[in-house]
Amino acid sequence: MSTLPFSQIAKATQTAFVFPGQGSQKIGMLSELAERFPSILETFKEASDALGFDLWQIAQTGDKLDQTEFTQPVLLTASTALWRVWLEGGGLLPTYMAGHSLGEYSALVAAEALSLADAVKLVHLRGQLMQKAVPQGQGAMAAILGLSDDQVIVLCQSASEVGAGKVEAANFNAQGQVVIAGDTEAVEVAISKAKELSGKAIVLPVSVPSHCSLMKAASEQFAEALAKVDLQLPKIAVINNVSANVANDLDSLKQALVHQLYQPVQWTRTLTYLEQNDVHYLVECGAGNVLSNLAKRLPFVNKALPIDTVSRFEDALHTILTAEGKIA
Missing domain, CATH: 3.40.366.10 (Malonyl-Coenzyme A Acyl Carrier Protein, domain 2)
Structure with missing residues (x-):
């Protein structure tokens, strides 16, 4: 070396x-x-x-x-x-x-x-x-594709207000690619909202919801x-x-x-x-x-x-x- x-x-x-x-x-x-x-x-x-x-x-x-x-x-x-x-x-x-x-x-x-x-x-x-x-299964992450950073931030805020826990933008990786993280149910709500906006979502195979509160x-x-x-x-x-x-x-x-x-x-x-x-x-x-x-x-x-x-x-x-x- x-x-x-x-x-x-x-x-x-x-x-x-x-x-x-x-x-x-x-x-x-x-x-x-x-x-x-x-x-x-x-x-x-x-x-x-x-x-x-x-x-x-x-x-x-x-x-x-x-x-x-x-x-x-x-x-x-x-x-x-x-x-x-x-x-x-x-x-x-x-x-x-x-x-x-x-x-x-x-x-x-x-x-x-x-x-x-x-x-x-x-x-x-x-x-x-x-x-x-975060105990196994209680947290999740997903990649949201095809939406702007601001759209993802807003849909996370909206998904966090329905009583299913909290979800936040975790990784701003590229234009049109933002990873979200949080409570599993809240992440699922956010995924649904992303699809309503014509975005795509990929659930990530991770055991820990990183870079969130x-x-x-x-x-x-x-x-x-x-x-x-x-x-x-x-x-x-x-x-x-x-x-x-x-x-x-x-x-x-x-x-x-x-x-x-x-x-x-x-x-x-x-x-x-x-x-x-x-x-x-x-x-x-x-x-x-x-x-x-x-x-x-x-x-x-x-x-x-x-x-x-x-x-x-x-x-x-x-x-x-x-x-x-x-x-x-």
């Missing part, structure tokens, strides 16, 4: 790294890359040693991979491993980083704001607290754990989910992580921030290509590049080095 300090690594000017969250996991993730790059397994061992159980085994077999307290550290470790491989391969430091939900922690590890050991313990606890906050109690417990962790300001600018901006002090950084549990992910605004700061290339540092697919239709994005297989990694490395003028 690269041991060079950031000051000695070449920098990009129009590239950002984005780190995916839950939903990007798949059985056997990074297995092909692990055969070529020993640091993949070294990173998983480092994280597993910190937690006391085998994250690579979970990633490869799928055992417990659908349980959020295990999904979260597995995905964070996978993203960290890919980041280390990127640096090993001569990849450039991006100008900005951003992570979707859980991915924000991966970005902070990559930006050296948080150690991998501390981060996997934090997100393991985060998953446990989230699961305990049902997670407020979990956030308060999480804040206590976060206060004990050695957190530094990132060495690469990290755009947070809550404000879609870069925190300039530690208090703001910690507040953003706590608020992220029960406030919506502002991914659309995050991408707008990147556009306004002359970013034209995105590298997705994690399992799969969820974030690349969200970004590839945006006019300002020349390329959105996943790196979770050997061929994808090599293509992304060559594309970015060429685009940034490091190779002809």
Whole structure:
């Protein structure tokens, strides 16, 4: 793994790294890359040693991979491993980083704001607290497609007034794609209202309704754990989910992580921030290509590049080095 300090690594000017969250996991993730790059397994061992159980085994077999307290550290470790491989391969430091939900922690590890050991313990606890906050079956999430952000906000407010519980916009992922979360019955009412407006709805296979007020109690417990962790300001600018901006002090950084549990992910605004700061290339540092697919239709994005297989990694490395003028 690269041991060079950031000051000695070449920098990009129009590239950002984005780190995916839950939903990007798949059985056997990074297995092909692990055969070529020993640091993949070294990173998983480092994280597993910190937690006391085998994250690579979970990633490869799928055992417990659908349980959020295990999904979260597995995905964070996978993203960290890919980041280390990127640096090993001569990849450039991006100008900005951003992570979707859980991915924000991966970005902070990559930006050296948080150690991998501390981060996997934090997100393991985060998953446990989230699961305990809402009993199995009492919460739900759904993706609403084909409606504006304002339409989704209004229909959630309307659905929350019928006595079936509360539902809120949880992830503003793209124009015409908003994820909602809340009490199961309220989510079902919101889905019906979305269809009345000619929208489409897809119920998500999750056990926890993330980024809504049902997670407020979990956030308060999480804040206590976060206060004990050695957190530094990132060495690469990290755009947070809550404000879609870069925190300039530690208090703001910690507040953003706590608020992220029960406030919506502002991914659309995050991408707008990147556009306004002359970013034209995105590298997705994690399992799969969820974030690349969200970004590839945006006019300002020349390329959105996943790196979770050997061929994808090599293509992304060559594309970015060429685009940034490091190779002809």
